[in-house]
Structures are given as C-alpha cells and as structure tokens.
Amino acid sequence: MEKRYFIRLFILTSLFTVFFESSFAYHITTDSGFLVKGKIIATDGHIVEGASVRLKEIARHTLSNASGYFELKNVPAGDYQLLVSAIGYANYSQKLFVHANCDTLIISLKSSDAQLSDVTILSGINKFNKKETDDVARLPLKNIENPQVYSVIPKEIITEQMATDYNSIFKNVPGAGVPVVYNQGRSAMLSRGFTTANLIRNSISGFVYTNVDPANLEVLEAIKGPSGTLFNSSQISFGGLFNRVTKKPFDGERTELSYTGGGNSLSRITFDINHPLDSDKNVLFRMNGALHTEQSFQDFGFTKSVMLAPSFVYKVNDKLTFLLDVEASMFNATSPIRFAPSGSIHNIKDLGMDYKKSFSNNSLDYTTQQLNVYGQINYKLSDKWKLQTNLTRTYSATKGYVTQLSGKSDSTLQQSVQKEDFPYNGVEIQQNIIGDFKIGSFRNRIVAGIDYYNQRSDRNTPTITMPVINFRHPGKAYYNFNADVVDSLAPYATKYDVYRTNQFTYSAYVSDVLNITDRLNVMLSLRGDHFVDKGTYYPANDSTKGAYHQNALSPKLGVVYELVKDKLSLFGNYMNGFDNQTGTDYNGNTFKPEQANQWEIGFKADAFNHRLSSTISYYHISVSNMTRDDIEHPGYDIQDGTQLSRGMEAEVIANPFGGLNIVAGYTYNDSKFTRSDSSVLGLRPATAGPSNLANLWLSYRFLTGSVRGLGFGVGGNYGSSSFQTNTKTFVFTIPSYTTLDATLFYDASKWRIGLKVDNLTNEHYWSFRLAPQMLRRFSANFTFRF
Structure with a gap:
C-alpha cells in the first residue's frame, strides 16, 4: 500500500516540477x-x-x-x-x-x-486561499515553506455558505466528517482517524464545555497531525487540532448588521461594529454578537443563544501593543440525540427508528454559560526580536437536563437523564520570545516559550433511568419522559456523581526554522511537559483518588525543499504528541503517557499568483503505550497496546479564472488496533469514522456587466460507511452518505442578499453517536454594511 502511495506522489511531483520550471523559464527568457x-x-x-x-x-x-x-x-x-x-x-x-x-x-x-x-x-483574487498564518508554527512562515499540513477556512467562505452554526463550517475541512455534538453543545470532528475536540482558541486554550457561536470567527484553522510540540497535548488529539481565530479590531469605521431566517423556525441576528476610540487610532474597539433561535427538525428540540464578543487593541507606541478579546454567551437547548444500540440488527437504517422522533421533551432542557477572556501583549525588542505574552481565562457551566437513549433490543430502548450542575474553569499563561536573525549566512526563525495551564471541574450529577419503551410503537409512554416525571424520580436515583478534578501542566518548548539555502529549510523543535493531576476529590468521603504526575518530551522535525521557488515544495515531517494516562499495572508501576509518532511526506503548490493552492501528502501515525485488559490479572490493565493510522490527504483551492472559486478535499484513512484486546485486535476503531471522506464547493460570481455581484455556489460532502461499534462480538454500521448544498446571492458594496438550501436531496445520515442530521432546509439572509 505504501509503495503505491509513493508512486502516485512521485508522478505528481514530476509533473508539477516540469510544468512549473518550464513556466518559470519561459517568463525569464521572454x-x-x-x-x-x-x-x-x-x-x-x-x-x-x-x-x-x-x-x-x-x-x-x-x-x-x-x-x-x-x-x-x-x-x-x-x-x-x-x-x-x-x-x-x-x-x-x-x-x-x-x-x-x-x-x-x-x-x-x-x-x-x-x-x-x-x-x-476584476482582480480575480483566490478569495478562499488564506493559507498564510503565524499560528501553525508560531512564527511568520509561509505555507509553501512549512513542513506541516493544515487547512484554513476563512470568513469569506463562511459568509458565502451562510453558516449559522459553528459545526457546519467543518464541511470545508478535508477529513472532518459529520460533527459529533455532545450533551452540553460542545462538539468534535475527525482528524486523521482520531476524534478531535474544539478546545483551542487563538492558539491557546479555549476550553469551554458549551456551544461555540461563529459570529466572532475570522478563520478556522485545521492543523493536522500530533502537534504536541507547540500546543498543549491535553487540548488536542493525535490527529491534530482545530484553532478558531477570532475577529480583531482594525483602524477603520465599519458596521455590519445581518439577519438570517429559514426553516425549522431559524431566526438569527448578527452584528459587527468596529470603531477607533481616539483620533490617532491607537485605541481600537470592535464588538461582535449574535442572537439565535431555532427549532429541531424533529418533533422536540430547540436552541436559543446570545453571544457578545467585545475586543480592544491599545497601541501604546511602535513597540508595545495590548489586546483584550472576550467571548460571553448563554445557551439554552435540549440535548442532541445519543443512542447506543443493542440487539441482532447491525445497521441504523434497518433498525426502523422514526428519523423525526427525538424520544425526548422540550421541558428536558439545559442552560450553559460561557466566559472566555483572552489577552495578548506584544513588545518589540528590536528589528529581530519580540516578546509575546498570551493569557486566557475560561469558564463554562452546564445546569439542567442532558439525555441519553440506550437500546435494549431490536425494538426497545430506555431513556435516561442526568441533572447536571457542572462548572469548568481553566487558565493558561504563555510567554514567547520570537526571533528572526542570521548566523553567518544561515537564517534562523525561532520561537521559545514557557507555558502554564490549569483546569478544574466540579460535578454534581444524579442519573435518572426511565422504564423501557417500544421505539417503533411507543404509545402514550412516549410523553412520560418530561421534567415533572424526572424530578419526581430524582430522589430515588441510584447513581449520583459528586466530585472535583484539578489538573496542572508546566511546559517549555523551542522551535527553530533554519534556512540552509533560500530553497531548503529545516525545522527542529522540542517540548517538555510536567503534568500534575491532583486526583478526583469526593466530598462525601473527604477522600481523593487517582492523583499522579508524569513527564513527557515531544520532538518535531521538518524539512522543506522548494522545487520551484515560492511555487512548489517537497516536504517531510516527524511529529509527536502524547496523552497522559492515570493508573498503575498489577505490579504497581505507574503508567506512562500514551505516545503518537507521525512521519509524513508530500507536496505543496502555490502557483499562478495564488490562483492555485494545493497540498497532497501521505502520513503514518503509530500510537504506543495504550492500555488494555491484563488477561493474567483480571481487574488490571497492561500498557503495551498499539494502534496504526495512515492515509492520504489532498486539498485544492483554485481560482481558474475571474469569478470562479473551487475548494475541494479528499482523505483516505486506514486505521486499526495492532496490539490490543482480542475483541478489537486488527479492527478499525469505531471512533475513526469513515475511511473515505470528500468535500467540494464551487462558487461563481459575475464580475462585469449589469449583473455584476450576482453569484451562486454549490457543493457537498461524501463519507463512506463507518461504525458505531466495531468489535468481534458486535458490529453496528452507519451507512455512507452524500449531501448537497446550494446558495444564490447578490453582493453589493453596502448590502448583500443570499438564499441557501442545505441538504438539497433530503439525505438521511447520522453522526458517530447515531444522531440524525438535519433534513432539507431553506434559508435567506440580508446583510447591511455602513
């Protein structure tokens, strides 16, 4: 398999090299x-x-x-x-x-x-090509010279697709799959066969257990691979991370008001106000916000939210700048569907559950609060060095009912609910020094930093279980699952979780990009982490269990050679990430952190004045130190498990001619347990999602004539079949899916109008948690700019 990958990559780079070198030479000679x-x-x-x-x-x-x-x-x-x-x-x-x-x-x-x-x-800008970012390497490094793979989804495509929720933006990320929405509104997607949560904001912790509103989003960055060297490993997965970059103030006047209405009683207002606070434009202010209400396409279910996001910039002088960025929101909703099947049927389509039934009730709702404060200080020491201080303080809390459905047979299920009172608090402080200097003729771009992170949570949660019902013919019992009944049963709950957790991470890291020539650079990076878990405190017994500490090193190596300067590069990387593990084996040995090591090779193109941007790569991720059942000592674990995840990724962002823009992606992932419990040995993890995923968005806008500004877009997503459960004793599959979306818009300088249809073909498809996804919906948007 790997030989076939390399043959394809070799052919591709040979064609690119001949084409670009010929084109380059032609321009020189003519x-x-x-x-x-x-x-x-x-x-x-x-x-x-x-x-x-x-x-x-x-x-x-x-x-x-x-x-x-x-x-x-x-x-x-x-x-x-x-x-x-x-x-x-x-x-x-x-x-x-x-x-x-x-x-x-x-x-x-x-x-x-x-x-x-x-x-x-008429410029023909590739408006969706926003690859240049300092976030991936924490250095000013162009995509063509960066050995890591990443995708950037800018606000331009978010606007054109009329995205009203954060999760729908991931349709444009190669390999992200169908979002998994958890009980508190938080979500996770796929990255290289690993479930990856949304916990990073502005390159440091944005850990909130709640819904994220996209009104304050400038770009979404999907950074691929185990990136534990430059990011906190407790906030990412072995497949990568998603970094949401928020809107910042600028030195101009602008106000934008927008309203979107549509099916499922969608009603959404957003606003974006930017205003300098002094005549010299040294104090800048920006306010983004959103009011959102929406009903589920199912018989019960709703979402209501409000979000405010003020931000300030204070330019003290040419050397010193302060930034304060705040997100505050309240979110009231019912739980998304979560269903765990059981029985002799092995496919969700064959189960016969009514796609539009929620098996819940609007009285079983919850409320979340979120306050996310981000600060940054930049100080320019000289033309070659600067200091950067980042600080984040996060708070989120869930209070109310979160529900779950458990299959009991081919035709029955049991409803359960947790009455949550669950606050999370987090803080991260990061100090970086960034330099760009030469030693002899060799250019060095370096970042070195220290990082402190703390996360604390408190939980007070009884679990109430309802009688079993027939989900095909529930009868009047369908309406018994409501707040009044649940509250009456709460005093008799047999499961009641009350505990507190408290974790700390102390880190130091350094990364250097060394230009050996103007076409060849090498990246060398290393991070050291000291992790302290204070354990889980149980106030009823005044006892703490599971306290431990671990140390871990995370190296990174990257090499880039520009086959055609600034147009085509060959890159390779070795990357590492880790996940701290609690517990001991039978002999009392403390477990080590779980480790993931990736090596990757591929090509990046940026040609025709940025009209074409493309990345294609092959990756190989091996995970070690996984825990599994110790057969010789029942009740204990042994730490010798391994997993392999490998595959190909391709992305194209193109502007072939004025007005036409294309975003396309394809990923193939082969993942399996290579040393594990016998029940899953050699099998694909259910959490790895579909092995094949594809995304496409085509957009055209008239640039001249009387219809200038009129445009349309069409695209969709494909995912092959996947698993909800995949063991040698029970397999439950999720069928493949193909979805299509379309939009029609007219964009003028002072206003914009757009029409959108989501899920044009009314496809029935499900997330990993077997949550039915939204059916066909029409919506309209009106935007005014002042």
Whole structure:
C-alpha cells in the first residue's frame, strides 16, 4: 500500500516540477522592456496580500504575493498611472515615469469601507486561499515553506455558505466528517482517524464545555497531525487540532448588521461594529454578537443563544501593543440525540427508528454559560526580536437536563437523564520570545516559550433511568419522559456523581526554522511537559483518588525543499504528541503517557499568483503505550497496546479564472488496533469514522456587466460507511452518505442578499453517536454594511 502511495506522489511531483520550471523559464527568457516592482503594506504595518496592481494605460496587471511584493515585467518606457486596490482598503494611485528598471516601490494602503472599484472586482483574487498564518508554527512562515499540513477556512467562505452554526463550517475541512455534538453543545470532528475536540482558541486554550457561536470567527484553522510540540497535548488529539481565530479590531469605521431566517423556525441576528476610540487610532474597539433561535427538525428540540464578543487593541507606541478579546454567551437547548444500540440488527437504517422522533421533551432542557477572556501583549525588542505574552481565562457551566437513549433490543430502548450542575474553569499563561536573525549566512526563525495551564471541574450529577419503551410503537409512554416525571424520580436515583478534578501542566518548548539555502529549510523543535493531576476529590468521603504526575518530551522535525521557488515544495515531517494516562499495572508501576509518532511526506503548490493552492501528502501515525485488559490479572490493565493510522490527504483551492472559486478535499484513512484486546485486535476503531471522506464547493460570481455581484455556489460532502461499534462480538454500521448544498446571492458594496438550501436531496445520515442530521432546509439572509 505504501509503495503505491509513493508512486502516485512521485508522478505528481514530476509533473508539477516540469510544468512549473518550464513556466518559470519561459517568463525569464521572454521578458523585455523594464521592470516595475514594489511592496504593498497597510498603514498598520501588516502585509497586504492579493492586492490588485495595474498600469492604467496598458494591459499590465498582477497581484501582490504573500509577502506583499509584486512585479510588472516588460513595461515599455513611458508615463503611467499606477492603480492599486484591495478589499478593505482605500484605492491608491500615483504617477509613474518608467524609463529604466524601477527601484522597489513601497506602497501604503489605508483601511476603508469605500465601494469596491472595478479593478478590485476584476482582480480575480483566490478569495478562499488564506493559507498564510503565524499560528501553525508560531512564527511568520509561509505555507509553501512549512513542513506541516493544515487547512484554513476563512470568513469569506463562511459568509458565502451562510453558516449559522459553528459545526457546519467543518464541511470545508478535508477529513472532518459529520460533527459529533455532545450533551452540553460542545462538539468534535475527525482528524486523521482520531476524534478531535474544539478546545483551542487563538492558539491557546479555549476550553469551554458549551456551544461555540461563529459570529466572532475570522478563520478556522485545521492543523493536522500530533502537534504536541507547540500546543498543549491535553487540548488536542493525535490527529491534530482545530484553532478558531477570532475577529480583531482594525483602524477603520465599519458596521455590519445581518439577519438570517429559514426553516425549522431559524431566526438569527448578527452584528459587527468596529470603531477607533481616539483620533490617532491607537485605541481600537470592535464588538461582535449574535442572537439565535431555532427549532429541531424533529418533533422536540430547540436552541436559543446570545453571544457578545467585545475586543480592544491599545497601541501604546511602535513597540508595545495590548489586546483584550472576550467571548460571553448563554445557551439554552435540549440535548442532541445519543443512542447506543443493542440487539441482532447491525445497521441504523434497518433498525426502523422514526428519523423525526427525538424520544425526548422540550421541558428536558439545559442552560450553559460561557466566559472566555483572552489577552495578548506584544513588545518589540528590536528589528529581530519580540516578546509575546498570551493569557486566557475560561469558564463554562452546564445546569439542567442532558439525555441519553440506550437500546435494549431490536425494538426497545430506555431513556435516561442526568441533572447536571457542572462548572469548568481553566487558565493558561504563555510567554514567547520570537526571533528572526542570521548566523553567518544561515537564517534562523525561532520561537521559545514557557507555558502554564490549569483546569478544574466540579460535578454534581444524579442519573435518572426511565422504564423501557417500544421505539417503533411507543404509545402514550412516549410523553412520560418530561421534567415533572424526572424530578419526581430524582430522589430515588441510584447513581449520583459528586466530585472535583484539578489538573496542572508546566511546559517549555523551542522551535527553530533554519534556512540552509533560500530553497531548503529545516525545522527542529522540542517540548517538555510536567503534568500534575491532583486526583478526583469526593466530598462525601473527604477522600481523593487517582492523583499522579508524569513527564513527557515531544520532538518535531521538518524539512522543506522548494522545487520551484515560492511555487512548489517537497516536504517531510516527524511529529509527536502524547496523552497522559492515570493508573498503575498489577505490579504497581505507574503508567506512562500514551505516545503518537507521525512521519509524513508530500507536496505543496502555490502557483499562478495564488490562483492555485494545493497540498497532497501521505502520513503514518503509530500510537504506543495504550492500555488494555491484563488477561493474567483480571481487574488490571497492561500498557503495551498499539494502534496504526495512515492515509492520504489532498486539498485544492483554485481560482481558474475571474469569478470562479473551487475548494475541494479528499482523505483516505486506514486505521486499526495492532496490539490490543482480542475483541478489537486488527479492527478499525469505531471512533475513526469513515475511511473515505470528500468535500467540494464551487462558487461563481459575475464580475462585469449589469449583473455584476450576482453569484451562486454549490457543493457537498461524501463519507463512506463507518461504525458505531466495531468489535468481534458486535458490529453496528452507519451507512455512507452524500449531501448537497446550494446558495444564490447578490453582493453589493453596502448590502448583500443570499438564499441557501442545505441538504438539497433530503439525505438521511447520522453522526458517530447515531444522531440524525438535519433534513432539507431553506434559508435567506440580508446583510447591511455602513
């Protein structure tokens, strides 16, 4: 299998290399005339990528690259008007006298909400290609020179797809699968065959056990592989992590109001207000918010929420900047469906459960509160060094009823409910020093840091179990599952969980990207963690159990060679992640952290002025130190289990011609237990999801003429069949699915209108927890910009 992967990769890179080298050589040999070049930056110093640059008098046009640079070649001598425009910035023009090769022009653009000019609309920007980020490596590193694979879903595609909930954004992440929504509204997706929770915000802890509203989302970053070297391993999975980057203030005036209404009584208002608080624009303020109500497509179930997200920036001087970013929300809802099957039927479609029945009641609801405070201090020591301090304080609490359905036979189930009172508190403090310097002729980009993290939770939860009912013909018993009945049974609950947990992590890390040549770089990284679990405290007995501490090292190695400079690179990486394990074996030996080691090889392309961005790779993740039953000593575990997860990933973000944008992804994952209990040995974990997943979004917008601004989009997702349970004694499968979505919109400078249909074919499909997913829904959106 691995040989076949390498043959495919070799053929692909050979074709890319020949094509790009030929194209590059052609441009060099055919250039004549003079060269006009420059760099485009914003007034706040940020690089402006994708700015349209043209000479008015002749057909010379280009876009600025990821570093802000542009070149116009073969320019005849003469006098010209240079025009520069970019979305979100005021148009720029200057007279240009070309009689020789020009020195590098430095062009500074001001933020503006002015109407987009024709030149901006005609620029053909690959509007979904937002790969450049400092978050993945914690360094300013371009995607083409980064040895790690990641996807970035920008707000542009979120807006076009009219996403009204956070989980639907993951349709655009290769390999994410159908979201798993837990009882408190929190969610998890797949990454390389591992269930991956949403616990990272602005690159550090955003640990909240509640729903996340997307109104404050700038981009979603899906970082692939066991990334324990630069991120807290307790917040990620062996398959990767999802980093939600929030909107920040900028030095312009803007207000945006939006309303979305649709099927299932969807009613949603969002707002985004940005306003400098002083005339010098050193104190900036931005407020995002959302009000949301929605009913389930099933007979019972609802969601109501409110979210406010203020943020502030204070630029003390050219060296020192403070940022404060807050998210506060309240979320009232009923539990998502969670069903554990039992019996002789082995496929959810054959079970005969009514797709539109919830087997619950609106009185069995819960309320969550969330307060997430993020602060950052940036201090520029010199042109080569800066200090960065990050701080986050998280709080979330769930109070109310969370439900579960357990199958008892092929036709019966039992309802149960937990009355939760469950607060979570977390804090993380991180100090980084970031440098960019040379030793001899070798460029070094380095980040070194220390990190402190604490998480505490308190739980007060009785569990109430209802009588068994027939789910095919429940009769009047269907309505007995309500708050009044549950409250009357609560005093007789046989299971009552009251406890407290408290965990600490102390970390130090360093990562260096060494440029051996301008095309070859090597990344060397190492992290050390000291983990302390204070154990679980039971107040009824005034006792603590399970206290332990562990140390772990997490190395990372990456190599990138640019086959065609800034256009095509070959990369490879070795990465590590770990998961702390509690307990001891029969001999009293404390368990070690579970370890995951990945090696990966692939190619990245960024061509045609960023019109094409693509990544294709093969990865191999081996997990060791997994615990399993000790057959010789019943009641104990032994730590020698292993798991293998390997596969291919491909992503393409393309703008073949003006107006057309494409986002496509495909993943194949082969995962199995290679040393484990006999019941699952050699089998695919049920939590690994479908082995094949694909996503596609096609978007076209008219750029000229009387219908300029009119556009449409269509796309969908495919997942092969998967398992809810996969053991040698019981297998329960989830069928494959194909979903289609479509949107029609008209986007003007001051307003936008959009129509959307989700699940166009009314597909019946389920999550890993056997929660039925939403049926066909129509919605409409109106947005006004001031």
